[in-house]
Amino acid sequence: MGTLTPIDAHARSTRHSTISPAILYFGSQVSLLSTVDDEGHPNLAPNSSVWWLGQTAVLGVAARSQTGRNLIANGEAVINLPSVDHVDAVDRLALTTGRNPVPERKAGAGYRHVRDKFAAAGLRPLASETVAPPRVAEFPVHLEGRVVAIHPMGGAESPAEASLLAVELGITRVHVVESLRMAGHANRIDPVRWRPLMMNFQRFFGLGGEAQPSRLASIDEEWYRG
Numbered sequence: 001m002g003t004l005t006p007i008d009a010h011a012r013s014t015r016h017s018t019i020s021p022a023i024l025y026f027g028s029q030v031s032l033l034s035t036v037d038d039e040g041h042p043n044l045a046p047n048s049s050v051w052w053l054g055q056t057a058v059l060g061v062a063a064r065s066q067t068g069r070n071l072i073a074n075g076e077a078v079i080n081l082p083s084v085d086h087v088d089a090v091d092r093l094a095l096t097t098g099r100n101p102v103p104e105r106k107a108g109a110g111y112r113h114v115r116d117k118f119a120a121a122g123l124r125p126l127a128s129e130t131v132a133p134p135r136v137a138e139f140p141v142h143l144e145g146r147v148v149a150i151h152p153m154g155g156a157e158s159p160a161e162a163s164l165l166a167v168e169l170g171i172t173r174v175h176v177v178e179s180l181r182m183a184g185h186a187n188r189i190d191p192v193r194w195r196p197l198m199m200n201f202q203r204f205f206g207l208g209g210e211a212q213p214s215r216l217a218s219i220d221e222e223w224y225r226g
């Protein structure tokens with residue numbers, strides 16, 4: 001075997017293969033969604049499909065999860081954001097569902113029914129101010145919200161027929177611990193102090209440090225309110 005020339009080595013390191021991954025979880029933020037059922041009983045479920053535009057959060061939720069059912073039934077939720085330090089509490093809720101009995105496919109993958117998710121995770125419920133579902137007292141950020149629209153995914157006619165839902169949640173109140181607030185600003189989070197928990201192909205990660213100065217960050221955050 002001859003020695004690789006720099007050009008060969010470059011070609012090898014940038015060569016792409018066509019693959020068919022079963023999941024496309026390339027890294028996104030983890031939250032615990034709290035919702036309530038028809039009787040007001042709270043449920044808590046890990047989620048890693050949220051993105052934000054303006055004052056709206058868009059959530060990806062399985063329609064037949066207890067969370068999906070609760071959102072369809074009464075349209076209220078709290079997005080509770082853990083920091084990377086709360087990973088253990090989130091992990092304790094993995095492979096659990098508020099559904100009873102556990103749907104067959106989930107039971108086959110090792111899921112079990114848990115009625116009191118707060119107790120199972122070792123977390124305390126805290127009353128919300130604008131919606132019925134409680135917040136997670138220990139987590140540093142809570143976003144209370146109401147459903148604005150539910151989009152059935154995959155061409156389904158209605159949420160009831162869909163297996164996946166894209167749920168638009170209009171944020172009605174934001175709570176944040178003092179230690180995350182940016183000094184000298186009434187309404188800003190300090191991104192250096194905020195350490196979100198990320199899911200990357202089913203595994204948990206934190207963020208690395210700041211990569212480099214951001215040109216976008218030259219825009220004052222208040223500009224986005226318009």
Ligand SMILES: Cc1cc2nc3c(=O)[nH]c(=O)nc-3n(C[C@H](O)[C@H](O)[C@H](O)COP(=O)(O)O)c2cc1C
Pocket residue numbers: 030043044045046047048049050060061062064065066067068090093094095096097098099111199
């Ligand atoms: C870290 C993590 C991230 C998850 N992300 C999502 C998600 O984005 N959307 C979703 O529907 N389920 C997601 N799940 C799976 C749900 O939590 C799971 O279906 C759970 O049984 C839902 O609970 P529920 O039936 O009580 O609502 C995730 C699970 C974990 C542990």
